[in-house]
Amino acid sequence: xxxxxxxxxxxxxxxxxxxxxxxxAAGVGVAGADFAGKSPKPSAKMATExxxxxxxxxxxxxxxxxxxxxxxxxxxxxxxxxxxxxxxVRTDRAEIVDYFEHFLQNKPYGTKIESxxxxxxxxxxxxxxxxxxxxTDHATGAKSTVKARYTYAWEKQRDGKWLIVNHHSxxxxxx
Numbered sequence: 001x002x003x004x005x006x007x008x009x010x011x012x013x014x015x016x017x018x019x020x021x022x023x024x025a026a027g028v029g030v031a032g033a034d035f036a037g038k039s040p041k042p043s044a045k046m047a048t049e050x051x052x053x054x055x056x057x058x059x060x061x062x063x064x065x066x067x068x069x070x071x072x073x074x075x076x077x078x079x080x081x082x083x084x085x086x087x088x089v090r091t092d093r094a095e096i097v098d099y100f101e102h103f104l105q106n107k108p109y110g111t112k113i114e115s116x117x118x119x120x121x122x123x124x125x126x127x128x129x130x131x132x133x134x135x136t137d138h139a140t141g142a143k144s145t146v147k148a149r150y151t152y153a154w155e156k157q158r159d160g161k162w163l164i165v166n167h168h169s170x171x172x173x174x175x
Contacts, residue, residue: 045122047156052117052125055154055162060110068100076155076163084133084148084169106135113147123156130172147172 062071072093075081081090083099090096115129128151135144153166 047119047122047125047162049117049119052119052127052154053112053115055125056110056112056115056127056131056152059152059164063100063104063108063110066104066107068097068104071100071104072097074164075167076157076165079164080166081164082168082170084146084171105138107138108133108135125154125162127152127154131169 059071059074062074065071075093075096077093078091079096081096081099083090083103085103086099088095088099090099110131110133113130113132115127118126118128120126128149130147130149132145132147135146136142137144148169148171150169151166152164154162155165156162
């Protein structure tokens, strides 16, 4: 377990589940608002929506290197990856690298279509929404696009670097 307590990690995973359920089942997302109808006071320590959206750009740039190790470097040691085009849940670095070794063969390029950002606290954020990947089949050169819904839960580490602790991506059920 990282520096976070088991209770903090459980709360983050619960928040991811609730966010995903609320966003996709109800079609509603609330970014950064509390339920009393008041906006939180800005804090220099809190991540901005633009910073959180930039984390995806960093992840997508790592994909462009074609190096699964560089992509895996963006995941915490105990991260969970529920990948888009694999039925296997990945729960350690070796499994995450293995997934990206195969996925990167298709030269994926991600584009976000819709994002909902939830800043939970100064060290925890959730980015959820819909993205699509342009893929090129490594054997045939055929081009395709995969549209998927996603959730990233990011935690800021002691050194200030943001790492993915939970990443769920699944193909859209309706084509």
